[in-house]
Amino acid sequence: MRWVTYRSTDGTERAGLVIDGRIHGLAPGTSVIDLLGDDGQRMAEAASRATDDPGEVIDLAGANLSAPVQPPQxxxxxxxxxxxxxxxxxxxxxxxxxxxxxxxxxxxxxxxxxxxxxxxxxxxxxxxxxxxxxxxxxxxxxxxxxxxxxxxxxxxxxxxxxxxxxxxxxxxxxxxxxxxxxxxxxxxxxxxxxxxxxxxxxxxxxxxxxxxxxxxxxxxxxxxxxxxxxxxxxxxxxxxxxxxxxxxxxxxxxxxxxxxxxxxxxxxxxxxxxxxxxxxxxxxxxxxxxxxxxxxxxxxxxxxxxxxxxxx
The missing domain is CATH 3.90.850.10 (Fumarylacetoacetase-like, C-terminal domain)
Structure with a gap:
């Protein structure tokens, strides 16, 4: 999986899954760090949501990307x-x-x-x-x-x-x-x-x-x-x-x-x-x-x- 954090046209920052050069965005309010913390189930479930029912889909080329994570340390x-x-x-x-x-x-x-x-x-x-x-x-x-x-x-x-x-x-x-x-x-x-x-x-x-x-x-x-x-x-x-x-x-x-x-x-x-x-x-x-x-x-x-x- 390839995850990004991007700034959507509505002004929100979103986590998105990159598939074939396009970002499949999750709903606002979920960060990439929110997908961590277990043995991978959260990220896998989020990837299924992003693939099957994305909040939006935009091209990776030209996307306004932030750092993929804001690390606590x-x-x-x-x-x-x-x-x-x-x-x-x-x-x-x-x-x-x-x-x-x-x-x-x-x-x-x-x-x-x-x-x-x-x-x-x-x-x-x-x-x-x-x-x-x-x-x-x-x-x-x-x-x-x-x-x-x-x-x-x-x-x-x-x-x-x-x-x-x-x-x-x-x-x-x-x-x-x-x-x-x-x-x-x-x-x-x-x-x-x-x-x-x-x-x-x-x-x-x-x-x-x-x-x-x-x-x-x-x-x-x-x-x-x-x-x-x-x-x-x-x-x-x-x-x-x-x-x-x-x-x-x-x-x-x-x-x-x-x-x-x-x-x-x-x-x-x-x-x-x-x-x-x-x-x-x-x-x-x-x-x-x-x-x-x-x-x-x-x-x-x-x-x-x-x-x-x-x-x-």
Whole structure:
């Protein structure tokens, strides 16, 4: 199944099932998260309603899509260790062994979740604005202290994730050893659709799925990789996320950046003299992941900065 959240012509947001390029909308008042929380019966029943008696049917092309889910919690892991190796190699920094012992993550801003075609203002005060090509697993049912072998069963499906980043702000605040904060606080894209795991089963590999991932800036290919380059499995990172707490229906558990999946890797490899430049107003960023669709977003000027007394 492929589910979207779209803005109907009557002004309501609706959950819709995508069938042959058309959205079969449910009645207003039901979100995609409302279809989660059990072993799949709610979603299956909703799919039958959407197929047999839709509230409306519209073309997917040109539809006004929101993020497929508004997650109650969003954790962004770093599962592609070659991404980190690529960044650190330019500075001749060896990978700390801890990265291979635990799947590190940080909490991202759920209030900053936007849709797959929404414009994205540059983070206030940033001159090094960047995208990140990632995938998010969406939790389908609650779990706590899950074993890695059972944790994968708590994933309902996947969607594209773009962790927009202000690299200059991030680089400065990382000196404080509290992880990224304002450098990754302004926009998080999810979409265009939530694709359930059964649709991806032909592509399953040991730790992930063999899905091609591409990132373009102004139609120039900048990023290319595969989802099964992950060093940690989806079961492992969901298990780790649930350790000592709960994962809830709709939570987004994100992969981190696929190798070559951001401008910062180009900057690290080429150095400031040969680097092609950061995102600027008017740039269009398109992310494509096989079977998951594509996002397409224009970069807008940053809003004005209200400076602190220190000048920041």
């Amino acid at each position: 969003l954790r962004d892991f770093l599962t592609f260790l070659d991404h980190l190796r690529n960044v650190q190699a330019a500075a001749q920094i060896a990978l700390d062994p801890a990265w291979e012992e635990i799947p590190a993550f940080y909490f991202a801003n759920v209030a900053a979740v936007i849709g797959p075609y929404d414009d994205v203002p540059i983070s206030p005060g940033s001159e090094w604005f960047d995208y990140e090509l990632e995938v998010a697993a969406i939790i389908g049912k609650e779990g706590s202290d899950l074993h890695p072998e059972e944790a994968d069963d708590h994933i309902v499906g996947f969607t594209i994730f773009n962790d927009w980043s202000a690299r200059d702000l991030q680089r400065y605040e990382m000196k404080l050893s509290l992880g990224p904060s304002k450098g990754k606080d302004s926009a998080n894209t999810l979409g265009p659709m939530l694709v359930t795991k059964d649709e991806l089963e032909p592509y399953r590999r040991e730790n992930s799925y063999h899905l091609e991932m591409k990132g373009f800036v102004n139609d120039e290919l900048m990023s290319h990789g595969w989802m099964d380059q992950m060093d940690w499995s989806w079961g492992e990172i969901v298990s780790y996320a649930s350790r000592g707490t709960r994962v809830l229906p709709g939570d987004a558990i994100c992969s981190g950046t696929v190798p070559t999946g951001c401008l910062f890797e180009h900057f690290a490899a080429k150095g400031p003299d040969d680097f092609g430049g950061w995102l600027k107003p008017g740039d269009v960023v398109r992310l494509e992941v096989q079977e998951l669709g594509a996002t397409r977003q224009e970069v807008l000027p940053a809003p004005p900065v209200h400076r602190l007394r220190t000048g920041f």
